[in-house]
Amino acid sequence: MEDNRAGWGTIALTALPAAVWGSTYAVTQLWLPPDRPLFAATLRALPVGLLMLLWLRRLPRGDWWWRSLVLGSLNIGFFYALLFFSAYRLPSGLGATLVATAPMVTMAVAWILLGDRPGRISLAASVVGLFGVGLLVLQNGLDRPLDALGLGAGLLAVVLSSCGFVLTKKWTPPVGVVTATSWQLVAGGAVLVPIALVVEGAPPALDLPAVGALAYLGLIGSGLAYVLWFRGLTLLGPTAASIIGLVNPVVGVLLGVALLGETFGPVHLVAMVLIVPSVLAAQQPVRDRLARATRPRPRPTRVAAEPHLSQAR
Numbered sequence: 001m002e003d004n005r006a007g008w009g010t011i012a013l014t015a016l017p018a019a020v021w022g023s024t025y026a027v028t029q030l031w032l033p034p035d036r037p038l039f040a041a042t043l044r045a046l047p048v049g050l051l052m053l054l055w056l057r058r059l060p061r062g063d064w065w066w067r068s069l070v071l072g073s074l075n076i077g078f079f080y081a082l083l084f085f086s087a088y089r090l091p092s093g094l095g096a097t098l099v100a101t102a103p104m105v106t107m108a109v110a111w112i113l114l115g116d117r118p119g120r121i122s123l124a125a126s127v128v129g130l131f132g133v134g135l136l137v138l139q140n141g142l143d144r145p146l147d148a149l150g151l152g153a154g155l156l157a158v159v160l161s162s163c164g165f166v167l168t169k170k171w172t173p174p175v176g177v178v179t180a181t182s183w184q185l186v187a188g189g190a191v192l193v194p195i196a197l198v199v200e201g202a203p204p205a206l207d208l209p210a211v212g213a214l215a216y217l218g219l220i221g222s223g224l225a226y227v228l229w230f231r232g233l234t235l236l237g238p239t240a241a242s243i244i245g246l247v248n249p250v251v252g253v254l255l256g257v258a259l260l261g262e263t264f265g266p267v268h269l270v271a272m273v274l275i276v277p278s279v280l281a282a283q284q285p286v287r288d289r290l291a292r293a294t295r296p297r298p299r300p301t302r303v304a305a306e307p308h309l310s311q312a313r
Helices: 004-022 024-031 036-057 064-089 094-098 102-114 120-143 148-170 179-199 208-236 239-244 247-260 265-281 284-294
Strands: none
Touching: 004 208, 004 239, 004 247, 004 284, 024 064, 024 208, 036 064, 036 179, 036 208, 036 247, 064 148, 064 179, 064 208, 094 148, 102 120, 102 148, 120 239, 120 265, 148 208, 148 239, 148 265, 179 208, 208 239, 239 265, 247 265, 265 284
16 A cells, blocks of 8 residues: 555656646747747756756766766757747647657667566557547647648657656666756756757847746746656656656647637547546556456365364274
């Protein structure tokens, strides 16, 4: 019982970042300056990373200088840039669903880099969840023409972040998760600064809603979310954590309906009915219960009757 409670607590905390990330698309379209994905990505990562680094006062050592640069670029810098690019060009629900293809990609990368073959339940949960994602993409694709560049950017973001998630598991940081997160946020944001200046020019003027949106995406969507997410990657593994990421499209679709006036129909409902159980089925407490429920019960052994005393004599 105690292990299950701990497991469910970790699962819930790992699902929180996925839910927060599902709000990125609606927040971007509502409050951020238009067509500035690199600027938005940089400000989402670098300021909060510098604040965390100043508070912790601990720099990488040895190989962790270049490893932080690699992980920060994959998990945060390039991922954020591509994510914001797709968020500007795609409906909220569709943008969030693209990120939800990560479980299949992550399982493939984990198999290649770690030799971690996916279990049957995890693979089945990913397939069912991906089918639900496909329904959402199809439904949202019928609402308006699909933007090929937005779709490509979203899919590339998934591939890069999946590689980063697996490498995060492979290269176990020698420090706590908060410190390692600060290194990656600074590295990811710093990589984007020269690219943003060359491609987009000087930063745009920000109104109060844009400042509030960037503060939310930076403090909650980056600082807190990545600390919880990297903790989940360490405790649950990249496959189980990535399947929890399927919470992302559910939140993205619901916020798109509530804030952006996007449509919600029966296909969305069926997709969510497929996605949510898939997330649960891939988690260790549920898998343990399924294993116990399907385990064949041993047949009772028949004990030979002892001979009667008169016969024994």
